[in-house]
Amino acid sequence: MSAHDTAERQYTLDRELQAYISECRGKEHSESFLISVLHKVQARYGYLSQEHMQEVAELLGVPASTVSGVATFYHFFRLQPQGKYKVSFCLGTACYVKGAPAIIDAFKEELGIDVGETTKDGLFSLEITRCLGVCGLAPVVMINETVHGKLTPASIPALIAGIRKKEEAG
Amino acid sequence: MCRLRDLLAATNGKGVRIVGTILEGYARLQAAARERMHERIKAHQIEIHIGDATCENAAGSLEVRDEFEKLIEASGRTDIVIKKTGCTGRCSAEPIVGVMQHGKPPFKYQSVTPEKVRRIFTEHILNGKIVLDYLLDKKTKNEYRYQVAFYKNSTYCGAEPFDALELADAGLRAAGLGETDVKLSLCLNRGLFISHCDVQYYMIVFPQIVRYRIRSRADLEKVIAGHLVGGMVVGDLVEEEDALFDRYLTTYADIEFFSKQTRLTLRNSGIVDPESLDDYVFYDGFGAAARVLDGMSPEEVVADVKKSGLRGRGGAGFLTGLKWEFAQKAKNPRRYIICNADEGDPGAFMDRSTLEGDPFSIIEGMIIGAYATGASQGYCYIRAEYPLAIQRVEMAIDKARAAGLLGKNILGSGFDFDLEIRLGAGAFVCGEETALMHSIEGRRGQPRIRPPFPAESGLWGCPTTINNVETWANVPVIFLYGADWFARIGTEKSKGTKVFALAGKVKNTGLVEVPMGTTLRNVIFDIGGGIPGDKMIKAVQTGGPSGGCIPVGMLDTEVDYDSLAAIGSIMGSGGMIVLDEDSCMVDVAKFFLEFTMSESCGKCTPCREGTLRMYEILERITRGEARHDDLDNLERLANLIKKTALCGLGQTAPNPVLSTLKHFKDEYEVHVRDRRCPAKVCKKLIVYEIDKEKCIGCTACARVCPVSCISGKPKMVHEIDKDKCIRCGQCWTTCKFDAIRKN
Ligand SMILES: Cc1cc2nc3c(=O)[nH]c(=O)nc-3n(C[C@H](O)[C@H](O)[C@H](O)COP(=O)(O)O)c2cc1C
Ligand code: SF4
Ligand code: SF4
Ligand code: SF4
Ligand code: FES
Numbered sequence: 048m049s050a051h052d053t054a055e056r057q058y059t060l061d062r063e064l065q066a067y068i069s070e071c072r073g074k075e076h077s078e079s080f081l082i083s084v085l086h087k088v089q090a091r092y093g094y095l096s097q098e099h100m101q102e103v104a105e106l107l108g109v110p111a112s113t114v115s116g117v118a119t120f121y122h123f124f125r126l127q128p129q130g131k132y133k134v135s136f137c138l139g140t141a142c143y144v145k146g147a148p149a150i151i152d153a154f155k156e157e158l159g160i161d162v163g164e165t166t167k168d169g170l171f172s173l174e175i176t177r178c179l180g181v182c183g184l185a186p187v188v189m190i191n192e193t194v195h196g197k198l199t200p201a202s203i204p205a206l207i208a209g210i211r212k213k214e215e216a217g
Numbered sequence: 218m219c220r221l222r223d224l225l226a227a228t229n230g231k232g233v234r235i236v237g238t239i240l241e242g243y244a245r246l247q248a249a250a251r252e253r254m255h256e257r258i259k260a261h262q263i264e265i266h267i268g269d270a271t272c273e274n275a276a277g278s279l280e281v282r283d284e285f286e287k288l289i290e291a292s293g294r295t296d297i298v299i300k301k302t303g304c305t306g307r308c309s310a311e312p313i314v315g316v317m318q319h320g321k322p323p324f325k326y327q328s329v330t331p332e333k334v335r336r337i338f339t340e341h342i343l344n345g346k347i348v349l350d351y352l353l354d355k356k357t358k359n360e361y362r363y364q365v366a367f368y369k370n371s372t373y374c375g376a377e378p379f380d381a382l383e384l385a386d387a388g389l390r391a392a393g394l395g396e397t398d399v400k401l402s403l404c405l406n407r408g409l410f411i412s413h414c415d416v417q418y419y420m421i422v423f424p425q426i427v428r429y430r431i432r433s434r435a436d437l438e439k440v441i442a443g444h445l446v447g448g449m450v451v452g453d454l455v456e457e458e459d460a461l462f463d464r465y466l467t468t469y470a471d472i473e474f475f476s477k478q479t480r481l482t483l484r485n486s487g488i489v490d491p492e493s494l495d496d497y498v499f500y501d502g503f504g505a506a507a508r509v510l511d512g513m514s515p516e517e518v519v520a521d522v523k524k525s526g527l528r529g530r531g532g533a534g535f536l537t538g539l540k541w542e543f544a545q546k547a548k549n550p551r552r553y554i555i556c557n558a559d560e561g562d563p564g565a566f567m568d569r570s571t572l573e574g575d576p577f578s579i580i581e582g583m584i585i586g587a588y589a590t591g592a593s594q595g596y597c598y599i600r601a602e603y604p605l606a607i608q609r610v611e612m613a614i615d616k617a618r619a620a621g622l623l624g625k626n627i628l629g630s631g632f633d634f635d636l637e638i639r640l641g642a643g644a645f646v647c648g649e650e651t652a653l654m655h656s657i658e659g660r661r662g663q664p665r666i667r668p669p670f671p672a673e674s675g676l677w678g679c680p681t682t683i684n685n686v687e688t689w690a691n692v693p694v695i696f697l698y699g700a701d702w703f704a705r706i707g708t709e710k711s712k713g714t715k716v717f718a719l720a721g722k723v724k725n726t727g728l729v730e731v732p733m734g735t736t737l738r739n740v741i742f743d744i745g746g747g748i749p750g751d752k753m754i755k756a757v758q759t760g761g762p763s764g765g766c767i768p769v770g771m772l773d774t775e776v777d778y779d780s781l782a783a784i785g786s787i788m789g790s791g792g793m794i795v796l797d798e799d800s801c802m803v804d805v806a807k808f809f810l811e812f813t814m815s816e817s818c819g820k821c822t823p824c825r826e827g828t829l830r831m832y833e834i835l836e837r838i839t840r841g842e843a844r845h846d847d848l849d850n851l852e853r854l855a856n857l858i859k860k861t862a863l864c865g866l867g868q869t870a871p872n873p874v875l876s877t878l879k880h881f882k883d884e885y886e887v888h889v890r891d892r893r894c895p896a897k898v899c900k901k902l903i904v905y906e907i908d909k910e911k912c913i914g915c916t917a918c919a920r921v922c923p924v925s926c927i928s929g930k931p932k933m934v935h936e937i938d939k940d941k942c943i944r945c946g947q948c949w950t951t952c953k954f955d956a957i958r959k960n
Contacts, residue, residue, distance in 0.1 A: 076677065079639070081659035086601060086640055113660070120661040120818075121642030123601050140564030140761065140794050141720035143808050177645065177812070179602055180566035181272040182720035183308020183727050192604050194275035200950075 058102050064088060068106040078109050081117055085124060094125040130165045130172030132210055134190050139178030141185040150186050151175075153200035157207050170214065171207075239628050243507035246620070250498040262296040263342055266315035266468070268487065270304035270573045271605050272566075277330065278312035284331040288338045297342065303574020305487030306728030307474055310353055315468065316341055322364045322423035322470050327353040354472040361400045363445055364423040366471045367431075368404050368462070374414040379434055381418045388441040399445055404466075404476035419456065421466055428456040428463070461698065464488050464500055477744050479706070480730045481714045482530075482567070482690045486574030491609055494616045497577040503622055505696035506584045510630040518589040519545055522692070525700040526712030531557055531648075531685030532763065532789050533865075534711070534778040537692075540682060543672035544590040547680035552592040555657070555676070555683040556583060558599040558606070559641050561648035562761030563812060565792035567716040567728055568686035572599065572606035575690065576613035580636060582689035584627065585696065587634040590682045595634065596657055600641040610638055645762075645816035649864050650683045652818070663818045664864035685790065687716060707733035711777035719745050721794035722752065731776075738772040741795055752797040756880070760789030762809045762816075763869030765876025766802060785876040787869070801898035802881040803888055806874045807835040813870035824867030827858040831874060838885065839899040841892035848885055852878055897959045900944050904960045909934050911956035918948035918957065
């Protein structure tokens with residue numbers, strides 16, 4: 048893509064991301080930064096929209112089909128908007144053995160949604176991950192980047208209420 | 218141990234570089250780092266160690282640190298300082314707080330909360346009185362005049378072996394000193410003796426931290442009389458060398474969980490500040506790289522790694538030196554190295570702990586590997602689920618680069634090497650080396666057929682050396698302490714130590730590092746503390762989704778690569794999940810298969826379709842819908858996938874099923890024939906009943922039952938309609954009178 052095109056095309060990705068992508072593009076094996084770029088886009092917007100993926104393809108100079116192929120291959124990437132609080136259940140071995148399924152049920156019941164869904168108010172979404180590397184505290188869940196350990200089904204309502212309260216307080 | 222002064226004197230006579238200049242440069246770097254560290258130590262009476270790692274933080278260490286900060290500030294004391302450390306590996310007792318004070322042994326507190334902080338601060342830190350109730354070491358009953366730790370030399374070659382504990386105890390009693398004056402303990406850190414096979418015990422006396430060489434009874438008697446009774450250091454028996462285990466002992470004293478381990482990989486985790494280059498260098502960090510760059514040729518480096526016997530810790534156990542040699546001999550001059558930090562086994566966390574707690578050791582290992590294989594660019598591929606590990610490695614790379622330890626002309630050696638991080642994105646298969654390289658290249662992480670092996674054609678078609686985090690962390694040890702020394706630890710074919718992530722139904726969950734050849738029983742009972750409650754251990758799962766279940770009858774197996782393979786499991790990356798009588802082996806096998814099935818990349822049919830078919834059979838078995846030939850079909854299918862799948866994921870996916878079929882066939886048969894789950898795990902096979910004797914008619918169960926199949930009047934015995942019951946178990950969790958039975 049020439050400089051002229053870039054000037055005309057309006058990107059919705061923020062400036063910082065655009066700068067990062069063009070920095071990557073200037074490096075050797077620029078296409079190898081695709082996954083890093085997608086991580087940054089997801090960190091900024093919570094998920095990868097079609098539009099953003101298209102822009103990444105253009106800015107990084109890789110085929111759009113490669114971008115969507117990569118985005119769909121890796122479990123970590125979300126193609127739908129996520130809740131403000133992303134609850135990731137660990138379903139690793141230690142957590143499973145120590146009762147993770149009951150923790151998942153408790154969240155589902157408390158929030159009234161299934162795994163893979165987001166609450167109507169956009170606050171919570173539920174997903175499964177594998178081993179967060181804190182097996183010693185199993186069962187655990189990660190809410191955004193904070194890990195909560197040694198959970199019991201009974202402790203879940205208070206955990207959720209705590210977050211709700213924090214949100215209401217602003 | 219290879220001391221710096223020996224290093225400085227070393228020449229190999231054939232280097233083109235002037236031997237010694239790099240080591241001199243390193244010596245200056247280290248002297249400056251030590252100077253700064255000593256300044257810090259001198260300036261503070263008390264150092265409070267608080268773990269800062271994903272596990273510690275999840276357990277509440279950040280709140281604990283905040284509380285300490287507040288109290289220190291309020292007290293106006295400037296001689297108290299907080300030190301951030303990595304994870305100690307004692308997960309179930311976290312947050313762990315260490316109080317280090319000049320002239321005192323270290324004290325470690327467990328499961329610390331802000332409330333406990335207040336008591337520890339007032340009683341211990343301000344008033345010098347330890348808070349016994351909160352100590353991690355339950356064997357500490359009071360503050361002692363002396364704490365004595367004996368390290369028994371497993372390679373002792375002298376005459377007249379004796380029992381130091383017994384002799385010391387008798388000697389102290391005779392001198393009128395009792396259990397409250399001196400605490401004696403025997404530590405197990407086997408294989409850590411650098412030289413002196415004629416030394417039977419190393420004896421370390423706290424709080425002065427004096428190390429003695431004990432060759433004979435007479436030596437021990439002399440130390441008892443001179444030091445413990447007389448209060449004078451016995452100069453002629455003092456050992457000047459500080460061995461590798463010293464740093465553990467001086468930070469953790471004689472706490473059993475630690476003193477029974479042999480920490481090579483985890484030598485710094487929980488001791489150094491992971492974000493401080495000074496701290497790493499203080500403990501000879503980058504000394505191995507300096508030595509290699511100074512006087513050794515790449516061929517000599519490879520020869521030493523081969524001689525050490527180090528095998529890959531990522532799963533397959535391939536000889537590291539041999540792998541490096543392939544890359545070294547490859548034709549293409551453009552080469553890469555990779556650190557595999559994808560840690561995919563869903564029950565292993567040693568790599569996370571090392572990355573978070575000692576990131577510089579990985580960098581140092583990789584510098585050595587790059588030099589040996591002729592690579593100038595390296596990648597650290599870290600899974601995205603480990604945000605703190607990513608942050609720590611990033612910071613370590615920046616700091617190392619700023620100090621001239623990465624980049625152009627490392628330590629003035631003329632050798633260039635740099636390191637970049639690439640992130641995984643939640644695909645287990647990306648731990649497989651060819652898939653991982655595709656992922657680094659920015660593509661879908663699908664494996665390809667080998668050969669060619671990465672050593673010949675890897676990243677962008679260039680020769681590539683890929684090793685696991687733990688493998689890299691071991692490399693500096695070989696060059697600091699010597700390949701021969703390394704090869705003395707472990708078994709004939711598996712050298713060194715292995716870190717296990719001990720989890721599941723075991724008291725002391727956490728990271729345990731032991732010499733190869735240690736028995737499973739030692740790990741689970743001596744270090745792990747056994748099974749919680751009064752439950753019985755049933756099996757141990759090792760190797761994660763590629764491994765197998767080892768029945769309780771085989772707990773005396775001496776763990777190494779070959780012995781585990783012989784009993785149908787694998788070492789894998791070191792996940793070790795303890796299962797007790799409440800675990801259903803069919804359910805466990807199904808759990809792993811569900812995992813591999815959903816992680817299959819779909820490239821080849823045996824794995825994509827085969828794991829699905831196997832899973833369906835297991836579903837039927839756990840739902841009580843099994844057909845009579847299902848077990849035979851399951852086994853046949855498993856063996857077929859093993860033989861025909863393209864990559865390691867598919868080839869090992871059937872292992873959990875095959876090993877449970879082999880060792881727990883009867884449990885499968887009960888599910889199939891009697892439609893019963895003996896461990897009462899498989900929901901569909903559980904029958905809920907109300908015990909007429911115990912039910913008081915509180916109605917609680919009837920109110921929670923989602924299908925309203927519980928009937929009964931208030932204050933009368935209730936009853937479950939078994940045909941309507943959907944076996945959700947809610948009544949069972951609700952009843953406060955233990956009146957609901959699972960059958
Ligand atoms: C499905 C699969 C997953 C793997 N996951 C990992 C992993 O998470 N970490 C790792 O170091 N090796 C993993 N391996 C092994 C690697 O392919 C490779 O053998 C290893 O990184 C080599 O390093 P080592 O020789 O130091 O063990 C995996 C292999 C397979 C087949
Ligand atoms: S064995 Fe499974 S993971 Fe490996 S290539 Fe085949 S389908 Fe993919
Ligand atoms: S909850 Fe327990 S005690 Fe109460 S009615 Fe049900 S079975 Fe009886
Ligand atoms: S197991 Fe569930 S469905 Fe069955 S009786 Fe109890 S609460 Fe009702
Ligand atoms: S299994 Fe859940 S953190 Fe490891």
